[in-house]
Amino acid sequence: MPLREHLLELRKRLFLVACGLVVGGVAGWVLYEPLLDALQAPLQVAAQEQDKTIALNFTGMASALDMKVKVALFLGVIVSCPWWLYQLWAFITPGLTRRERHYAFGFLGAAVPLFLGGAALAWWVLPHAVDILAGFVPEGATNFTDAQGYLSFVMRLVLAFGLAFVSPVVLTGLNMSGLLRHETLAKGWRWAVLIAFVFAAVMTPTPDALTMIFVALPICVLYFGALGLAVLHDRRADRKRVAEAL
Template identity: 65%
Template sequence: MSLLEHLLEVRKRFVLVAVGLVLGAVLGWYAYDPLMELLQAPLKEASEARDIPVTLNFTGLTAALDTKIKVSLFLAVFLTCPWWLYQFWAFVTPGLTSKERRYAFGFVGAAVPLFLAGAFMAWLVLPHAVGILTGFVPDDTSNFNNAQEYLSFVMRLILAFGLSFVSPVILVALNFAGIVQGKSLLAGWRWAVLIAFTFAAIITPTPDALTMILVALPICLLFFGAVGIAIMHDRQVERRYADVA
C-alpha cells in the first residue's frame, strides 16, 4: 500500500471506531445512574471505614452534565471493545492471506476477554487504592473529591490495565503482519519485564509492592505467551516459503 492508501485506511478505521463509540455512548447515557453507583462504591466503603465524609463534589453548573457525558463515553469504550479491537486488527493485517485473515476472530476472541480481565483487575485494585489514599486524610475532617477528577482517575486506571493486558495480543498481530519477528521479541525479554514492572509501579496508585507484583506478573506471562505464538508463526512462514522454493 502507498502512503496515501495507508492514510486513507487510517481515516476509515478512525471513522468506524468513532461511529461505534457514539452508538455505545447513547447506551451509556441511559446506564449512567447505575454505573455512577458502582463508581462511587469505593468512596462509600472508605467513608464507612474512616467514619468521615468521603464523597463526590460537583463544582459548577455544567459539571454534572460534563460528568454524564464523560461516563457515557467511558462505558462506550467497554461496550464497543470488540469493534475497535477488530478495526485495529483490520488495519495492521491487510496483507495477510485469506486463511490468516480468519485469525481475526481469534484475535478479537482473545483481546476482548483480556481487556475485560485487565479492567476487572483494576476494579479490584481501586477500593484498595482509595482506602490507602483516604487514609492520609486527618481525623475529624472531610474528603470532598471533584467528580470529574475522580472519574478521570478511575477511567485512566481501568483503561491502562485493560490495554496492558491486550498489549501481548497486539504484539502477535504485529508479528502476523510481518512487522516484528518472534526472535526479536524474545531477545528483548529483559526490557519487557522491566517495562512491565515499571508500568505496574506507575499505574498502581498504592505504595505497597504486593499490588505492583500482582499487576506485573500477569503482563509478563502474557508477553511470553505472545512470544511463543510469534515464534511458532515465524516457523510456519519459513516452512511455507521453503515449500514454495
C-alpha cells in the first residue's frame, strides 16, 4: 500500500476511534459520581490507615468541570476498548487474505480481555502505590492532592498496563501481515524480558520484589506466546511459498 493510502487509512481509523471515544465518554459522564468515588477510595483508605489528611483538591473554578470531562473520557477509553482495538487491528493488517483475516479475529478477541486484565491489574496496584507514596508525607502535614494530577497518574497507570498486555496481539498482527518475522522476536526476547521487569519496577512503587515479579511475569508469558504463534505462522507461510514455487 502506497504511503498516501497508509496516511488516508490512518486518518480514517483515528476518526472512527474518536467517534467511539465520544460514545464511551457519554457513558462516563453518566457514571461520573460512582467512578469518582472509586478513584478517591485509595486516598481515603491511606488517610485512615496512616491517620493523615489526604484528599483531592480542586484548584480553580473550572477544575471540577475539567475533572468530570476527563473522568468521562477515561471511562470512555475503557468502555470503547473493543472498538478502538478493532481499528488498530484493521490498520496494521490490511493485506491479509480472507482466511487469514478470519483467523486474525480470534486474536482480536483475545485483545479485549487482555486489555481489561491489564487495567484490572493496574487497579489492584493503585492502592498499594498510593499507600507507599502517602507514607512520605511528614507527620502533622496535610496532603491536598491536585485532582487532575491524580487522575492523570491513574490514567497513565491503567492505560500503560492495559496496552502492555495488548502488545503481544499487536506483535502477532505485525507478524501475520508480513512486517515482523519470528526470528526477530526470538532474537529480542532478552530485551523483552528486561523491558517487562523495568516497566514493572517503575509502575509498581512498592518495596517488595514479589509485586514486581507478579506484574512482569504475565507480560513475559504473553510475549513468548506471541513468539510461539509467530513461529507457527511463519512455518506455514514458508511451506506455502515453497509449494507455490515448485
